[in-house]
Amino acid sequence: MTAVDTPTTSNVGTTKLRKEDAHLVTGRTQWTDNIQLTGMLHVAVVRSPMAHARVTKVDVSAALEQPGVVAAFSGADLADQWAGGLPCAWPVTEDMQSPTHLPIATDEVRHVGDAVAVVVADSRYGAADATEFIDVEYEPLTAVVDMEAALADGSPLTDTQLDTNRSFTWQKIDGDVDAAFGSAAHVVERRFINQRLIPTAIEPRAVVCAPPREHREYTMWSATQVPHILRLMLALTCGVPEHELRVIAPDVGGGFGSKLNVYAEEAICLVLAKRLGKPIKWTESRSEGYQATIHGRDQIQDVALAFNEDHTLRGMKVELHADMGAYLQLVTPGVPLLGAFMFNAIYKMDALSFTCHGVLTNKTPTDAYRGAGRPEATYAIERLMDEAANELGVEPFELRERNWIKHEEFPYTTVAGIEYDSGNYEAATAKAKELFDYDGLRAEQQRRREQGDKVQLGIGISTFTEMCGLAPSRVLGSLSYGAGGWEHASVRMLPSGKVEVITGTSPHGQGHVTSWSQIAADALGIPFEDIEVRHGDTAVAHKGMDTYGSRSLVVGGYAVQVACDKVVAKAKRVAAHLLEAAEDDLEFDAGTFQVKGSPDANTSMQDVALAIFAAHDYPEDMEPSLDSDATVDPENFSYPHGTHLCATEVDTETGAVTIRSYVAVDDVGTVINPQIVEGQVHGGLAQGIAQALYEEAVYDAEGQLKTGSLLDYFVPAAPDLPHFTTDRTETPATTNPLGVKGVGEAGTIASTPAVINAVVDALRPMGVNDVLMPASPQNVWNAIQAAAPADGGAA
């Protein structure tokens, strides 16, 4: 391939207002639930009210008598429709225990919300009404709710078909941990609880499936992040050949990992469309979704750090109990294992032992939620660094800086065996401290401590990194993941000089259409407005690995760049032919091919596109097309990082926490669109702060979800969150040509420990060394009471 000149950059790095917005602000949207098709039927799902039970009877006959009802099925009625259970693509160990997960349970239900029957009617309301007429009898079984009790000898089982609740134990040991801890001068140990969360994308899930009409194919619209993965997995699960299934992700209203899955209702709609020959629609209600859509986090973390006398970090031990819930969904078991590479974070150490027990319980399955394994790891290490600083009597930044990788040490191979290509923790920290007025706030804190203010000021630090750009396929293979991590893009040069970019990523709020247009505009020298980006339809974007894990720009944007480079290389040959010049004598800049030193001898990319369409005169040894495809497989992950600082006001009498200021300085490498990047950070912060202060999915001892709707599960509204001050440093990634690192999860990963460190810091003089999340007034007040001396006098 001919080397491609570096084009003038005019789009990348500037804020371009989003192309996505016009239909969203005017209501001309295409959410899955908007779709109405001729003859469409509505399906409603009957769900188990019990966490664990034998299903002894399902009688749908009365439902069939209800007005508008077309069909009703028990799990047994449809059992022969599934080629297998719903898939888990990440068998992390050879002996991993995975409960059989039929889309509709047959004789045993394993969590509240497990499907037991479906009813199909000619209206939304009619289907919902008819569920009341399906007679299901249950014989209760003991619900397993507590992870540690679940692993004890003689524990009741979550699934009577298994002989253990231990799905797997996975271990990775790097370096000599015994030596590190055996000779350590200081060891700091803690147990942290990373509570269960409910992702709560504002668009509930929805599915429409139409049976074949003029083509042989089924068409499914789903509110999914992963149309390509979904197509393959449904083909395997439902016995519909892959080439006879088209999956479309139309407008999708957020995901955060909750739509990175293959769900029972998607399989149900496909099978019902096949069986009934009619379009089928299902839309979840929010409360239904809280039982039937994956949850996130839910780890017990036993962690320890070993230090030398001079506070140099020697090693880390991590033992996790990770709650899988009742079934292993698409990547459930793999999520906590990402922590094996992240607990060491930005710090140098000689040894790291990581053990994860994946535990089955009778709860809604967990799976990837924004950050997926990295927020949990980051929370533990950043909390633990603050605890260590306190125990060692040093300033928390001093302890961090003593141990973090210095900017001149990159590329740096971490104790976990992965190579961080670039970063500058010193620069991000310096900028954050200045924006935050760190020294000023510390001085104020000191004054208020001395004055014994009822409301104390706390300062929380989080110096984080993450691994993004999932992922090098070879690495995924070595971790037993069922697929690769490549991404695909196509560039179609239209005769009129306009361009179609087809991407395998599947955006649902991230602004890929705009950012990919910026990349292509610069690479091709075509105006931003003349580029259309198509995605999210397996018939249009035939190849893709979809959107999750902050991968889209790092891998998908990279693919767009490579495909554009191929177009330019082809166009250059055509231009040289048309200009009767040697290819090496041509320069390409801002969409123009020009013979060096002869300004008049030039042609544009658009003219070349038209010429190759006409195909009257082009080089003999090439095809008459500039269109190009690229499938790129990243050589490494990318490693965004940053320094986040949070100041909290904590009322020591009521336990109320208010965030006074929040500064986030992120380094996500090269920035394509600053406004979009800032927006991604803001949203991430909101979700990370929400874990710290507000959100928790609570189950009672019988496995009932007590936070079963938005009435009880606290998703923060505008008054519950502060203004964020955001800024950036820019250390380009060296492992992709754009220099980008990914930004979707950064805010979520960084912010949770920053907030909790601030809350604990405020209360440190009272003897408080930890606060359970969420740091609700009650949890904070309890922590204060637990730390108070017996005479009741606070320090």
Next chain:
Amino acid sequence: MTRVEMTVDGEPCEHEVEPRLLLVHYLRDVLEKTGTNIGCDTSNCGACTVHLDGRSVKSCTVLAVQADGSQVDTVEGLAGPSSDGDETDGWHPLQKAFHTEHGLQCGYCTPGMIMAAKDLLEENPDPDETEVREGLEGNLCRCTGYVNIVKAVRTAAAELREGASS
């Protein structure tokens, strides 16, 4: 079934509906005005916010029969006519400001957020940051962290004030 008549985004409409039919389902499923969204079943999220006789309501908490004889306005009726080539010309200042300030990402909460903000600005044409946050507390956004929504509402407020005084 009960007969309802109302004006939706300036268009008269008339249907026989079940008395239990929610206004939001009437808009979405009967009128096929799908610009207004549903995000919950407990009236917490505000995605379905529309105006009923000029005041914002969550259309999942109103029955279609309760809106009988009323004027209903949704996000779909907000934009005015635009000049050739640039549809943003006709957009309401809130629509423009959500676009320019990046006050939306996935956009699912946006119609409700804009309709709630419109009501807020009609009551308080010059809200400060706290007043915007409190005024929108009935609307949840999961993508933006609200910072740019607050900016958008205040930007639109300034434009509306300028328009009113000129």
